[in-house]
Amino acid sequence: MKWNPSGISNINDYFSFNSSPIVFLKRPWTILTYMFLHGSFWHIFNNLLIYFFTAKMYEDLLGKKSSLSTYIIGGFCGAILYLITHNLFPLFKDMGNIPMLGASAAVMAVFVGLATYTPNFEVMLFGVIKIKMKYLAMTWVAFDIIGLSNSDGIAHFAHLGGAFWGYFYVSNFRKGKDIAYWFDNFLDKIKGFSKKRKIKIVYKKKKQEKKSTFSNSKSRQEKVDEILDKIKLSGYESLSKKEKDYLFDASKHI
Known part of the structure; x- marks a missing residue:
């Protein structure tokens, strides 16, 4: 997740997610658009790389709709937790309004969701280290928790928000409960406006x-x-x- 204390200029101002509740109320669409913007080449490259290696398997196991809802709602959860923690904790509140952009929370949701569904599936890290998905996810979450103590720690809350949704959603999915059905229904209604209903x-x-x-x-x-x-x-x-x-x-x- 990328944040910029000095603010984001020009058009990005209207599409990045702001830590100010007032700004968010004025620009509610930013809770969606922020996750499709990135601050640098490496920022988007890292997210795309992780998403590439996890999204396909997630989609094959849980379906296309589930993959999309996990990604989008994971991004929503990341933004909401980012907003709450920034305005709740004095340490971050004193930093002023901080715009945020990036797909890290959304990608984190898919990654942790996959690890929750196939915890013992082994992957080759860097082509050398064999590690189970659950340990890889736990390590990533641990790094984010440690990162909370850094000057840009506020961004790590967004990652954890995405991780929470991925775990919570898939845990319920395995029990036969689709807690994202409302989002799927919403998407179906949107599709209905663009083509004649059958x-x-x-x-x-x-x-x-x-x-x-x-x-x-x-x-x-x-x-x-x-x-x-x-x-x-x-x-x-x-x-x-x-x-x-x-x-x-x-x-x-x-």
């Missing part, structure tokens, strides 16, 4: 067993583990369409 017929049909090329003697979790192992060894592109579909379907029952 009549949607909802009906129940008998549950049918899906044909699978996997052995029926193996449990669903074992099959999912096999696919995750394949991803770890050969990457996402090595999966067949059937495997991706099975992974997505299994995510609804885990």
Whole structure:
């Protein structure tokens, strides 16, 4: 997350998120637009790099809608926590109004969400160190907590806000509760304005067993583990369409 004590000039002023409640009330759209702006090349490069390696897997496991809602709402949570902490703690309040921009909170939400869903999935860090997702996420969160003591510590609160949403959302998702359904409905309504609505017929049909090329003697979790192992060894592109579909379907029952 990037912040600038001296303020952001010109057009960025109208799209970056400000720590002042008054400014936010005047520019409510900034709670969304700030996460699509960045202060430097390396700022956006780092966020894109992390998002690239996590978003695809997250999308395959939990679905496209879930991926988008986690990203956007994670950014919202980061901005809200940033606003609250800046005006609640005297240390930050005395710093004056501080504009913020960057997708770090949104990316953090997706990353922590993925780690919550597949905590024991192992990744190769820098191509050398093998580490489980849960430990990688815990390390990132720990660095942000430590960073709160720095002069720009206020920005780390935004990261933690995103991390909280990623963990909270996926924890409920695994229990069969989609707490972001309201956001998905909102997006569906927006799409409805841009194209002619089609009549949607909802009906129940008998549950049918899906044909699978996997052995029926193996449990669903074992099959999912096999696919995750394949991803770890050969990457996402090595999966067949059937495997991706099975992974997505299994995510609804885990």
